[in-house]
Amino acid sequence: MRIVNKISIRNLRQNRQRTMMTIAGAALSFALILTTIFMTASFYDSLERSFIATHGTAHAAFESVPANQIQLIKSEPTVEVLYYSKPFTKERVGEKNYQYYTLYAPVGLYPLDAYDKIESLDAKTRASDEPYNVFIRYRDTSIDGVEYANKTVRHALMDAGLDDVSIRTNYDLLNAQGHTEETSKLLAVCIAIIVLGFLSIAAIFFIRNSFTISATERIRDFGVLASIGARPRQIRGMVFYEAFYIALFAIPLSIALSIAGTLGLIFATNHFIGGTLGFAVSLSLPWQGIAVIVALGLVILILAAASAATLAGRCSPIAALRSSNDIKIKAKKVHTSAIIRKIWGIGGVLASKNLKRSRNKYRTTVVSIVVSVALFVGMGSFVQYIQKAMDEISSQLAANITITGALSPKDFRKMATKLSLRDFEYFGIIETKMDESSSNQLGIRTVSREAFTRYAQKLGYGGSDFSNLAILKNRADTASGIRVGYEANAGDTIKLSIIDPAFYADIIDDVTEVISTDDYVRDVKVTVGLTTGEVIMQGDEQANFNCIFISEDHPIAKQYMPSTTRNLSFQYRIMDEGRFDDVDNYLSAKFNRAEDFIETTNMEIINQSTKNLLYLAEFFIFGFIAVLAIIGATNIFNTITTNIASRAKEFAILRSVGMTKKEFDNMIRLESIFYSFRALFIGIICGLGVTLLIRQTFWSADESNVDFIMPWTSIIISIIAVLIIVFFVMRFSIRRIEEKNIIETIRSESY
Amino acid sequence: MAILQVEHLSKQYGKGDNLVMAVNDVSFEVQQGEFVAIIGASGSGKSTLLHMLGGVDNPSSGEIIIGGQNISRFSADKLAVFRRRNIGIIYQFYNLIPVLNVRENITLPADLDKRKIDEQYLTELIDTLGLKERVGHLPNQLSGGQQQRVAIGRALFMRPALILADEPTGNLDSKASEEIVRLLRKANEQYGQTIIMVTHDMKIAEYATRIIEFNDGKITADRQNNRVGDSVDAHRQ
Structure with a gap:
């Protein structure tokens, strides 16, 4: 192993806690993407299986084809003949089944097993002109493929003297297998790109911070390496090597997490809306999903590490050794108002100034909190809107049975x-x-x-x-x-x-x-x-x-x-x-x-299904927000612990000039309160914006009497959760530096 | 009157074969108004001794009595309050708070103690330190000598019983070093401040009125410096 890579790995091991948090953050981000893929695949696979179970594996049936012309269909390369049956006639299947078949079967293919599914025809039959329904699979299930196959088969049969050929198509199965309009396909691809893009950008954003923190902390090491002849490329390579090392752990972990997550979601889906869906969703893990996450995970980590690598590569040896970049502050930038001094004393002044100085370091923490809070408040009110609308509907539609006809x-x-x-x-x-x-x-x-x-x-x-x-x-x-x-x-x-x-x-x-x-x-x-x-x-x-x-x-x-x-x-x-x-x-x-x-509707079941659907939606939405919040929390943990650790000497000086533990704790508490409230303020405002947007989008003012809902519960939960998380991370970080000897801390680092 | 009494003070690191006695059963007294230089080679234990006197490092055994109070028995919080009221510490690397300007760094111990700032004394002190034009500057906008003067100002501002200086000129050129040590002497003469300064530079030590030599964690010599004036003049030349 090259020496620079050895240094990278040793650094990761030395900062075990931060490395583990980065791996956890990355793994959760990737798991969010992979769970989306697995869940979609599981849903569509189960849907396909359910259609196959009810309608058979065939995509279509060419009806009443004379047996001696079936060979024409068999010789078409666009279709694959699966099995046969006698044509459905009233006499053969009975009045009731025949009616059902002619009325409802167009949406799929009638289950064949009960109606003499014939696997193969004997030579005598093949030579006869006895009519048979021929069940086939299309080799190309795209709209154009199906149309082309139908045309060629129809032409072949009509050329052989048939007046017309009736084709019964199993659209349910075809659709489940992706037989859709090009525009729908494009839309699906666009949605997939938007969702994956959003999650990837969020992941890059969250992971990026860890690399920047690590690079900033090691800037002196990079300076030393540069001073003894390491090229910028080699230094950049060290950061990318770290990214690769993290990928080694994060990607397998994300696969395990997403399998567990998908299983949880499948359980919830089956529990809440299994009855409404009409089929049970089961786990499906396509290898393509894993391939996507391996490739995407590496790309995300490389992009996340890019700015830290550039920062490390550009670092001049002398600036790094002096750490002069780190302490370039302008007096104006850290100006603090007299009110803060009056209310909170020197602790408040120091907290406010520290915050202003570390604005860049805290930005990611602030943005993490803002994004999590905005999503939580916005989605919380979305659920509240749905609940309110449903309550209104169910209170007005108190009926348990409706009859029309x-x-x-x-x-x-x-x-x-x-x-x-x-x-x-x-x-x-x-x-x-x-x-x-x-x-x-x-x-x-x-x-x-x-x-x-x-x-x-x-x-x-x-x-x-x-x-x-x-x-x-x-x-x-x-x-x-x-x-x-x-x-x-x-x-x-x-x-x-x-x-x-x-x-x-x-x-x-x-x-x-x-x-x-x-x-x-x-x-x-x-x-x-x-x-x-x-x-x-x-x-x-x-x-x-x-x-x-x-x-x-x-x-x-x-x-x-x-x-x-x-x-x-x-x-x-x-x-x-x-x-x-x-x-x-x-x-x-x-x-x-x-x-x-005459149609009857069991509103009791519908109301219950709607309620279950809402529970499921809440489960998905809050699960998604919870994962984002956990990723945000790992980020907050890394930012705060590193920031506090990097200021250990400053804190030791304050203690050496007589700051008591209580005053020190108070200063740190104020610092966390200052930026938590700033983040909460922005996050709640954004959340209310999302709430308003949701209301305007889904419940237009002219058509509804749904008022603007102030999501108080979500806001209060956000405030409490953010304060608790920040407070505990701060306490954890402080404990670690409080345990250190003042003079040893002062000696170990110097500006 | 003894402002500082050190009795059987020891500091040891490690155990068994790795045991290092940084300070080994040291006892001495410092009278109010004395300017003491502790001189010794690197690793002799002089800085460790100073840090224990300042209450920023804990002794393994022995007692430190400042102004009649045994600080070895203080809790961490009581020690912190005692420190900001009674001890001023000056470090080799200044150790200023980067986000506070000159004025704020100087008044920091008083602010921590929630005391009203004595503006007249502050102005006088800033004038004496030659920082009149720099009061609004942050540490990174000052030279090394200026930063050390701010550190001296911070140490002096509370008029502490004891000022401890740990190699205060160790990071400065000879001109700045002379300025700093003169300031310390001025503080000693003008305000009657008791000062204990650790240095490895004999020339700097000659500014003190008493010189304690330290070697292998023990005091090897303790003498009055009767040639303070001569040595300062010689140094000036």
Whole structure:
């Protein structure tokens, strides 16, 4: 080993603590990148496996190909024939399966095992013209590749006399294998580059500090080496050698950490949203990811060491030996205000001056704190926003079951009685004629009588006649104020043009004739009983703004509610808990659900899934921030311990002229408080900026009543965490120099 | 009146075969107003002795009594407070605080002691030290001689009972050395300061009124220097 490299290694060993912290910081940074790669790979691999399990390994099926022409497909180099089956016919697979297959299978391929998957055809069959479905894999799964393969196979078969070839494609599997539009691919690559770029820059930034500290501390050694003839290149090489040595430990450690991290994330994903995903995510460790981290890790370390290497290489022997660069200070730069002296005495003055002098050394610490705090506050409020939005939605959407489709209120009430449903409501839509010239067009919604009475009473209606009451919702409360729509007050009469539901009956009766709505427009008058800004019906844009609500017993409702349910005008909400299966089974037994498009949604599961998704998002976000914060903490540790150690002599002098331990501790405490608060101040301001940005991006002021959330909890946690970390690192560093003998410290170093 | 009493003072490093007696059972007294030079070869133990007298190094055994107080029994904190009030230390390498300017470095012990600054005395001291034009400068803007004068100012400012100077001219050229040692003598004569100075330079030692020779951790000679005036004049020539 060359002598300069020996020196590098001995230096790393001598400063074991700092070296270990640098390795930990680097390993965590790389692990963050590698975990992102592993997690993405694991997710897509599991997704692919799940598609293969449900839809088979085939990418596509060429349907009803005569057996004697299958050879044409086999001879195409663009596809690989996997297996065969008899064509799906009603007779063969049964009415129900056939319907399911024709309705739903286009999104994938129907599971074949149950339907006579044929591995190979015998010679007799191959010679016949008996039709078979031929299942293939595309050799090139890109969009162009698939298109080209389909074209060549189709041409080959049609040239051989086939009229047409039907191709059923397993897009789910293809997409999971990266079969996407070029633009999507580009977008994915761009996102990957941005994420990896961001993480790499963050890593370079964090690790760079350790090298700079190490180089600054050893500047005298470099000076000695230069004075005895070491070339700048050799000196630079020493720093890069350190980077290589750190990589030797950091990269394998990062691989181990990311495997553990990915396993943790997979466990959390499966635990929280396994049910929603429909498949279990399992670990996948692509060698390409490891190759990327080895290459990227080396590049990051070399870039991180570059400025320290340049600093070391440029150092002139005499300047280094005198350490004159280190103590070039201007009086103005360390000027301290009289207030500091008055409040904190000489300890405060020294702390403030030290901070100003070491501004560069502390910059990285300050920036580490700023980045961690800003992310923590910003992301903390992001989670708070989501929670608040979800709370609002779930409080308004208290329904546990929703039903849409061609189900009439009469049939619904029958079911409610039969199943003893206690709490439910439903809304109906009466179509109004579109008026292009008005931006304040009103809609009409009917409300089930019990619910309407409840809403009217909640809004302060004191009367007893609910069947003639009309509630006008013409206000929306948003964060930027109250938006007022249709101008009308209680007692005003509004004229409306509505479409007679006979229209729907007529178009269904006569599907051949083109019927205009103009002949079905009816003018009606409604007297407003109440106006409100409260939300009555969720999930309907017009109902939320500029809408008249009437009871199902209102004369207009009675006359104009659709006699047929074909226009799917009703929305049912059941608030009773745990009744989904009863409702679903009842509807399946009583109606032809496919024909009537009756769909039930178990909101209990959806709400739970959404909550779980939020927990998972929190887990990911805070996990990410925690790792960044730990990397920041290793950096803070290195900066503070080195800075304190490098000032050991200065501290010894202060003690020699009579500074007590208490005064000394106080000075150091003030120093840490000064820069912690500066960093916290900037970090919290940036965090609030991020909060505002998130609010503006995701919850536009016009469309939402989500107010700006002051993330107090995150701010308080940040302040406490930063002060604790800085305080303990400071204490640790001070202990080490306090243990040293004053005079030995003074003697060991000189300016 | 004895301002300093040293009784059976020892300092040893290492154990067994590696045992080194840097200071070996030393006893002596210094009267108030004396200017004592401790002279000896490099490694004789004279600086170790001085640092123990200043309370910045701990003796292995023996007692140090300054102004009637036995500092060997003080806690670290009590010693620190005692040091800033009663002892001024001047080092070979000045050891100023780089972020404090001349004025702030001089008043540092008083600031630590939260004392009101005696502006008149400070101005007089700065004038005497020849630093009038440099009060706002930081240490790195001063020459070696000027830095050592600031260190002397810091040592003198609290009017301590004892000033300890460890090779104060060791890092200076002959002109600056003479300036420094003259200042120390002036302090001794003008303010009646008791000074103990360690040096290996006989010429510098001749400025003192008493010379203690130190060798292998022991006092080998202790004499009054009756030719102070002659030697200073000779040196001046």
